[in-house]
Amino acid sequence: MVTPKFIAPTTSFYAELKSRTNAYFEEIGSHPTGNYKLYIKAAVLISSLVFLYVHLVFLTPPVWLALVECVLMGGVTAAIGFNIMHDGGHGSFSRKKWVNELAGLTLNILGANIHMWTTKHNIIHHTYTNIDGVDDDLDAKPFLRLCENQEHLKIHKYQHYYFWGAYAMLYMYWIFFTDYAKYFTQKVGDIPIKKMSRKDHFSFWGFKVMHFALFVVVPIYTVGFLPWLVGFLIYGMFTGLVMSIVFQLAHTIEHAHFPVPTESTNRIEDEWALHQLKTTSNFATKNKVVSWLTGGLNFQIEHHLFPRISHVHYPAISKIIKEACAEFGVTYHEYPKTRNAIMSHISHLRQLALQPVMAQR
Template sequence: MSTPKFAVKAQSFHTELKRRVNTYFEEQRKKPTGNFNLYFKAIGFGVALVAVYVHLVFFTPALWLGIAESLVLGGLIAAIGFNVMHDGAHGSFSTNKVVNMMAAFSLNMLGGSSFMWNFKHNIIHHAYTNIDGVDDDIDIQPWLRMSSTQKKYKLHKYQHYYFWFLYSLLYILWIFVMDYQKYFKQKIGNMPLKKMEVKDHVVFWSFKFIHLIIFVGIPIYFAGFTAWLVGFLVTTLFAGLVISIVFQLAHTVEHTHFPMPSEEDGRLADEWAIHQLKTTANFATRNKLISMLVGGLNFQVEHHLFPKISHVHYPAISRIIKQTCREFNVEYIEYPKMRMAIASHVAYLRDMGRG
């Protein structure tokens, strides 16, 4: 399908919203990027990951402790992705471009590709959220039916039961399968991939090799194949489940929309900002522990409206966004508890599976 176009409104909700948020930062004399708390958290997660890795690989703990540490390692991988890589890739981690690049590069060290992520997430997903045929995040066919516009198969009747297993496979498939599919096809879904320069090819292959050495070669050499396999599977499956749940709760719940452009002119009914509000949901925003661990991605509405603002500012600007939504009569989707959002996601998958 061709790239959809958003409606243009005379009285733009987005223009007024940006004005109010910009005024907030000017009045508070704050920069929209990260602060000391974020940098301290990033260093803490990084040091913890190295410490757990070293103990697992070079000290080979007992089975029960090794499994527990592997779960922690998986959680730390997800936390670094949420807090460091994600902000860095959006250019909101720091005012320094080099620091942002280094933060985004953490994905390469963890086995992914920052080049692929930038195009898939920053460009496609953030621009065309929940649009079937464009947003690759809701294209899990034929295994899951994430939108009413997608074909329904018999197995989808049970997708609200087996999705947990599929979600756990995300990270391992991401680093060993999906990145390579995008690389060789030079496409993400139906969207042609941005042309890769020589340096992009070098970074892609060199860091894939480095990741294999660090997370496969060295552990097998020092801990043995069986111990590595158990630990690696526990780590990657847990990381995949956490990453999947956090991102899916943001867009595939009962109250979010899945708009499609007009067949006549390819236009969507709403302007971009309202489209983001209709397709995005928050969860557990008053839970400071969850907010800290998931890098503010439970404030997904704020993130989608202002992706270049660091997540450390989301609680403050959420009040501005809610007030503006009330004045413009725009729905602001939010689940008070994480368990409520999970229940809504399960219910949504059940509804999609039943057609």
């Protein structure tokens, strides 16, 4: 489909948000990118991944401990994506461009590709959030139906039971299939990706080979095929489950909007900032452990409005955004606990399991 347009801003809402947020950073004398807290976290996460990998692959722990470490390594992998790669990919990890690029390359080391992700996430998802046919994050066909204007298949009747399994396969499906599909078609859905330079092609294949060597060839050589297979499946499935749940709780819950462009004009009826608030939700923002592990992705409203601000600042600017929303009469969606958001997501899937396809406008 042709990408839709948003109506021009009719209020000063977003301008006011930017003004207040800029004033906050001027007041505290800080840059909106990452700080020492983020750099310490990055060091802890990367060190943890290296330790777990070396211990599993070269030191052969007992079976019970190896299984636990595979789960832990999956969680650490997801956390590196949330905290390091995500900020780096948005240019918010550091004030230095090369540091952001280095942080973004952690995605390549873990099997995916930052060039593909930048088009899929930064350009498409952040602009056209929850617009079916454009936002690739909504495309889980044929396994899941994530919004009401998607085709309803018989299998979807049970999606609120089996979605855990589908989510667990995300990471492996991503690194072994969808990256290659995007590479060879040079598209994310129907939208062309940014033209790849010779360096981008070299990076794609070089890191894919490196990941395959590190996570497939070397472990099979050191521990054997069957132990590797069991361990890699546990690791990959837990990584995929954690990643999927965190991202789905931001946009596919009960109250979220899934706007359909007006057919005659191909326009979304809201200005961009209001669209983000209608399609996005926060969860467990007072839980410091959740915030630390998810890289502030439980503050999705703040992230979608200000993607170039590092997640370490989200707790502070969330107060500014909440206050402005109250003044302008804009709804600010938030779940107090992670389990509340998960139950809302399950309820959303259950409703879609029963609803017919929404009539197009």
